[in-house]
Amino acid sequence: xxxxxxxxxxxxxxxxxxxxxxxxxxxxxxxxxxxxxxxxxxxxxxxxxxxxxxxxxxxxxxxxxxxxxxxxxxxxxxxxxxxxxxxxxxxxxxxxxxxxxxxxxxxxxxxxxxxxxxxxxxxxxxxxxxxxxxxxxxxxxxxxxxxxxxxxxxxxxxxxxxxxxxxxxxxxxxxxxxxxxxxxxxxxxxxxxxxxxxxxxxxxxxxxxxxxxxxxxxxxxxxxxxxxxxxxxxxxxxxxxxxxxxxxxxxxxxxxxxxxxxxxxxxxxxxxxxxxxxxxxxxxxxxxxxxxxxxxxxxxxxxxxxxxxxxxxxxxxxxxxxxxxxxxxxxxxxxxxxxxxxxxxxxxxxxxxxxxxxxxxxxxxxxxxxxxxxxxxxxxxxxxxxxxxxxxxxxxxxxxxxxxxxxxxxxxxxxxxxxxxxxxxxxxxxxxxxxxxxxxxxxxxxxxxxxxxxxxxxxxxxxxxxxxxxxxxxxxxxxxxxxxxxxxxxxxxxxxxxxxxxxxxxxxxxxxxxxxxxxxxxxxxxxxxxxxxxxxxxxxx
Numbered sequence: 001x002x003x004x005x006x007x008x009x010x011x012x013x014x015x016x017x018x019x020x021x022x023x024x025x026x027x028x029x030x031x032x033x034x035x036x037x038x039x040x041x042x043x044x045x046x047x048x049x050x051x052x053x054x055x056x057x058x059x060x061x062x063x064x065x066x067x068x069x070x071x072x073x074x075x076x077x078x079x080x081x082x083x084x085x086x087x088x089x090x091x092x093x094x095x096x097x098x099x100x101x102x103x104x105x106x107x108x109x110x111x112x113x114x115x116x117x118x119x120x121x122x123x124x125x126x127x128x129x130x131x132x133x134x135x136x137x138x139x140x141x142x143x144x145x146x147x148x149x150x151x152x153x154x155x156x157x158x159x160x161x162x163x164x165x166x167x168x169x170x171x172x173x174x175x176x177x178x179x180x181x182x183x184x185x186x187x188x189x190x191x192x193x194x195x196x197x198x199x200x201x202x203x204x205x206x207x208x209x210x211x212x213x214x215x216x217x218x219x220x221x222x223x224x225x226x227x228x229x230x231x232x233x234x235x236x237x238x239x240x241x242x243x244x245x246x247x248x249x250x251x252x253x254x255x256x257x258x259x260x261x262x263x264x265x266x267x268x269x270x271x272x273x274x275x276x277x278x279x280x281x282x283x284x285x286x287x288x289x290x291x292x293x294x295x296x297x298x299x300x301x302x303x304x305x306x307x308x309x310x311x312x313x314x315x316x317x318x319x320x321x322x323x324x325x326x327x328x329x330x331x332x333x334x335x336x337x338x339x340x341x342x343x344x345x346x347x348x349x350x351x352x353x354x355x356x357x358x359x360x361x362x363x364x365x366x367x368x369x370x371x372x373x374x375x376x377x378x379x380x381x382x383x384x385x386x387x388x389x390x391x392x393x394x395x396x397x398x399x400x401x402x403x404x405x406x407x408x409x410x411x412x413x414x415x416x417x418x419x420x421x422x423x424x425x426x427x428x429x430x431x432x433x434x435x436x437x438x439x440x441x442x443x444x445x446x447x448x449x450x451x452x453x454x455x456x457x458x459x460x461x462x463x464x465x466x467x468x469x470x471x472x473x474x475x476x477x478x479x480x481x482x483x484x485x486x487x488x489x490x491x492x493x494x495x496x497x498x499x500x501x502x503x504x505x506x507x508x509x510x511x512x513x514x515x516x517x518x519x520x521x522x523x524x525x526x527x528x529x530x531x532x533x534x535x536x537x538x539x540x541x
Contacts, residue, residue: 036149036254037387038337039408040330043116043258044319044381045109045158045265046370048347050361051316052381053084055094056101060361067363067500074363074502082360083309085316086286089324090383093341095392097385098440102398104473105345107370107377107459109160109190109265110134112344112401117141117161117179119405119420119433122458123540126423128468129460130190133163133173137425139417141405143180145256149412152253154183154242157235157260162188177209185238186260187231188212191268194301195231195276222325225281230299231262232322233282240329247333254412259326264315266348266355273303273354275311278318287317308354312347336387338411342401343380346370350463363500371461373471373480375501378457386411388441395439397446398475400455402433410437432456450475451521454534458541470539477505477527481535490535492528 053059060081067077105112106122114120114127114134122128125138145151155176162171165188176184184203192198200217207213220237221227228234239257246255266274277296280288291314295304303311323341330337347357349369358365358376368374380401385391406416416435419428438444448454457471468483473495481490492505505524513519514529521527535541 036151036412038254038330038334039145039256039411040326040337040339041256041258041404041408042323042339042341043113043260044316044341044343045260045262046345046348046357047085047264047316047319047343047381048345048358048369048376049343049379049381050082050347050358050376051085051264051312052087052090052343053361054087054091055381055383056099059101063361063500067502072498072503076363079363080361080500083313084360085313085320086284087317087320088284089320089327090341090381093327093339093385094383097383097389097391098393098395099381099383100395100397100399100436100439102396103342103380103382103400104378104398104455104457104471105343105380105401106457107345107372107461109158109344111458112380113159113161113260114138115400115402115433116342116404119402119431120429121400121402121432121456121538123456123538124422124429124432127161128458128540129462130160131164131462132460133171134161135423135425136174136178137421137423138174139420140174140179141408142256142258144409144414145412146180146182148414150253151256151412152246152250153181153256153258154239155179155181155186155258155260156184156239156242157186157231158262158265159184159186159188159260160190165189171212175203175210175212177203177207181258183242184212186235187262189268191265192231192262194267194269195262195278196229196299198229198231200234222322223328225279225322225325228279228299230279230282232319233279235259235261236322236326239326243329243333256408259323261319261323263319264312264357266350267301269301271301273301275303275308275354276301276315277303277306277311278314282318282321283314284317284321287314290314303354306354308357309359311354312357338384338386340382340384340404340408342382342404346372346375346377346379349376361500363502371459371463373457373459373469375495375499377459378471384440390442395436395445397439398448398453398455398473399436400433400457402455403436403447405433406431406435407433407437407440410435446475448475451527452530454531454538456534456539458539460540468541470535470541472531472534472539474527474531477524477531479528479531479535481532481539481541483541490528490532492524494524 114125280298294306476496508525511529
C-alpha cells in the first residue's frame with residue numbers, strides 16, 4: 001500500500017477581536033482574563049477556503065509543492081494555483097489572531113448553523129439539509145450567555161434555523177428570540193429574493209418569541225458606502241445601531257452579536273442570473289476592475305459576461321469591505337472584543353452555467369464542493385482574534401464548527417455542561433463540541449485524541465436526489481460513506497498526507513483485526529475500522 005508522507009493541511013480559521021470590557025465586573029476566569037468579554041461572531045455563506053486562501057499565507061504554495069513534480073507529481077497539480085477573492089479585512093484579521101487549518105462544517109447552511117448553536121452534530125440536531133428546522137427544545141449557547149452571563153444578544157442577517165416558509169407552516173422551527181436573542185433583523189429564509197429586494201424580517205421586544213413581522217428593507221448607509229437596500233449593508237448598519245444603543249443604555253452589560261451574511265450565496269430569483277454584481281462602492285479596486293472588464297452591472301443581477309468564479313470573487317470581496325466597517329466600529333468602541341469568523345460550508349459547484357465557483361486550491365472539482373462530504377464541501381475558514389491569543393498563530397489540530405458552542409462559553413467564563421437537551425425535549429444527549437480555548441490560549445496543543453478522537457460532517461443532499469453521506473475523520477485519516485453501501489465500501493484517505501483527496505487508500509477486507517486488537521493505530525486499516533465504526537454508531541447513517 002502506498003504510504004504518503006505529507007503534513008496536515010485541512011483548513012479553517014478563527015478570529016477573535018479584543019473585547020471591550022469597559023466597567024466590567026472584576027470576576028476573573030481561570031486564565032486570568034476578563035470574565036464577560038463582548039463577542040462578535042461572523043458567519044459567511046458558501047465561501048470556502050479556496051475563495052479566501054489569502055487568509056492562509058503559504059497554503060497554496062505548500063499544496064503546489066506537495067502535489068507537484070517534486071512531490072506526488074499529480075498531472076493536474078497546476079490547477080491548485082487559481083484566483084481567490086481579494087480580502088484585505090479577513091487577511092488582516094487572520095494575521096492578528098489564530099487560524100485553524102483543519103476545521104469542518106456540515107456541507108449545507110442549516111446543519112452548520114444548528115451545530116454551532118447547539119454544540120451537536122447533525123445526527124442529534126436532526127438538521128441534515130437546508131429544509132429541516134431546529135427544534136426549540138435544544139439548548140443554545142446564546143441562552144446560557146443570557147441567563148448565566150448577563151449578556152444582551154442580537155442576530156443580524158441570515159438565520160436559516162427555523163426551516164423554510166411554506167404553504168401550511170412558515171418557519172416552524174427555532175426562531176432567533178426562541179434561541180435566546182433579544183433582537184433579530186434580517187431574513188429567516190435560505191436565500192434572498194435578490195440582494196436589493198428581499199423580505200426584511202424583525203423580532204424585537206414587541207414580538208412574541210414565536211412570531212415576527214415582515215417589512216420592506218430599509219435604505220441604509222455605512223462610511224464610504226451610499227444609502228442602499230443592499231442586504232449586507234443593511235445588516236451591518238443594523239448591527240452598528242444596536243451596538244450603539246447598547247452602549248448608551250447599559251454600557252456595563254456584555255454583548256453578543258451574531259452577524260450572518262447572505263454573501264456569497266446565490267439568490268432565489270433566477271433571472272437574469274442567480275448571482276449579483278455588488279454595489280460598486282463596496283468593492284476594492286481589483287474586484288471593481290474585474291467586474292468592469294466583463295460588463296457586470298453594479299447593484300444588479302446583470303452579470304454581463306462575467307464568469308461564475310469572477311462573480312464569486314466580487315461577492316466575497318464585497319463581504320470583506322462591508323465587514324470591515326463593523327470591525328472598524330468595534331475596534332473604535334471596544335478594542336478588546338472577541339471576534340470569530342467562520343464559513344458555513346464549502347464553495348458551490350452546482351454544475352450549471354456560471355454557478356460553478358471553485359477555481360483555486362482543489363484539483364478534482366466536479367461532483368464535489370458544497371453539499372458533499374469531500375474536503376471542498378466540508379472544510380471551512382475559521383479564525384479568532386482577541387485578548388491573550390497570539391497574533392499570527394496557527395493550529396493544525398482537527399476541529400469542528402460544533403466546537404464553537406463550548407469555545408464561546410469558555411471565552412465568556414461560563415461552565416460547559418457535558419450533556420444538553422435533545423430534539424424532542426425528552427432528555428439529554430452528550431455534547432459533541434469540544435472547547436478550543438486551551439489551544440487558543442496556549443495551554444494545550446490538541447483537544448482531541450489524534451487516533452480515537454473524531455469529527456463528523458453529514459449531508460442529506462436534496463440537490464442530488466436526496467443522497468445521504470457522512471464523512472468521519474481523526475487526526476490523520478478520513479472515510480466518506482454513502483447510505484446504502486456496505487461499510488467496507490466507504491472511500492478512505494489519509495488526509496494528513498493527501499488533503500485534497502486525490503489518492504484513496506486500499507480498504508481492508510474486514511475489521512477483525514480491529515475487533516481483536518491485533519491492529520494498532522500504526523496500521524491504516526485500524527483507522528478505517530475505527531472511523532467506519534464511528535459512522536455506524538454516531539452518525540445519522
